[in-house]
Amino acid sequence: MNESIILDDLDRRILNALQIDAARTNNELAASVHASPPTCLRRVKRLIDAGVITRQVAILAPEKIGTPLTAIVEITLDRQGAEHMAEFESLVAGETAVLQCYRVSPGPDFVMVVQVTDMPAYHALAHRLFASQANVRNVRSFFSMHRSKFETRIAL
The missing domain is CATH 3.30.70.920 (Lrp/AsnC effector binding domain/regulation of amino acid metabolism (RAM) domain)
Structure with a gap:
């Protein structure tokens, strides 16, 4: 079953930032989305657990x-x-x-x-x-x- 998760503004900022560069550290990510590192880490884990983030990869040429x-x-x-x-x-x-x-x-x-x-x-x-x-x-x-x-x- 494909259940949607409700995304708030912070979730969207995190997802946009990760889609641009998923290799940044949690501290860098938190700073770029204007959230505390613990909040950012907790949100990313929730997005992974909910299946919104399915994997993080390197895109090759x-x-x-x-x-x-x-x-x-x-x-x-x-x-x-x-x-x-x-x-x-x-x-x-x-x-x-x-x-x-x-x-x-x-x-x-x-x-x-x-x-x-x-x-x-x-x-x-x-x-x-x-x-x-x-x-x-x-x-x-x-x-x-x-x-x-x-x-x-x-x-x-």
Whole structure:
């Protein structure tokens, strides 16, 4: 069940600050949101416990670490029963090159964001995930020429 948590102004300031830089210390965070360090720490813990903050990560530059090719992939399955959809999602979950996978409607069944080193690496991934799967009916791949915006921050 997706229950919303009521966020006050301080919660929103904390969440905005963490979305910009989650690596700052609690004291730095507290100073930036105009709260005491104990209050800030307690609020962050509450936001984590409530599932508002699901994890804190470092965002890497793909081109700097050898995975510059981004593909946006649409997948349509032959059979769309719940067990078939879950089976495909399970297969995709095991692929580290798949950064995001969404079940969508209408149109294709899934849209994925894939990050790989080059076209041969994409071809190998496509063979593993799509060509060798009997239930995959259609695959459309779009390759990024330029990323004009990439944001992880959710407006509050």
